[in-house]
Amino acid sequence: MxxxxxxxxxxxxxxxxxxxxxxxxxxxxxxxxxxxxxxxxxxxxxxxxxxxxxxxxxxxxxxxxxxxxxxxxxxxxxAALRTVTLVMNVTVPAPVEDAIGRSVYITGSLDRLDGGLPHWNPGGVVMTQVSATQ
Known part of the structure; x- marks a missing residue:
């Protein structure tokens, strides 16, 4: 298998x-x-x-x-649900004054995953910021 x-x-x-x-x-x-x-x-x-x-x-x-x-x-x-860890690295443009502190979101058919995530909610899941451009 x-x-x-x-x-x-x-x-x-x-x-x-x-x-x-x-x-x-x-x-x-x-x-x-x-x-x-x-x-x-x-x-x-x-x-x-x-x-x-x-x-x-x-x-x-x-x-x-x-x-x-x-x-x-x-x-x-x-035939059971599986938990899978997914790491996505997104590079955003260098910080400009009006972008500092803004969030980046991920969307999709996330309701198919474990954790009660939304289905196509553009503001439903915020990504974790690790640096000024990532």
Whole structure:
């Protein structure tokens, strides 16, 4: 597994010699099991996840005659929100008298992040000033 979030769970595995394709098996939190996908790539993103639900995955290889290998060892992931630290450095023009003490704000779809941030409020989140121009 590479990553998990409410947007999707990303899986990756090593290629198998002579493999034509791979089948991805998913078991959801209720124990429902299904062959979820067939792919020729060695990565797969499950975008049909439900937030805060845990899923278990395993992969098996298929050759050109459709002989199947055993499933890989299972991996488990939860489609949960993650806290990510983001540092943005913004350089503003050298201070002039009317700009001293003014704030710089960041906006966007911040409500998708942890912390109760606003959605597209141009004055909602002030950046921390570290110097006269940053």
């Amino acid at each position: 590479i990553s998990a979030s409410p947007v999707g769970i990303v899986l990756s595995w090593n290629a198998v010699d002579d493999a034509y394709a791979y089948e991805v098996r998913r078991i959801d939190g209720s124990g429902n099991e299904l062959i979820f996908a067939r792919t020729t790539a060695t990565t797969f993103t499950d975008t049909s996840v439900i937030q805060d639900t845990t899923y278990t995955y395993a992969v098996r290889a298929l050759d050109t005659s459709f002989n199947r290998s055993a499933f890989s060892s299972p991996v488990t992931a939860t």
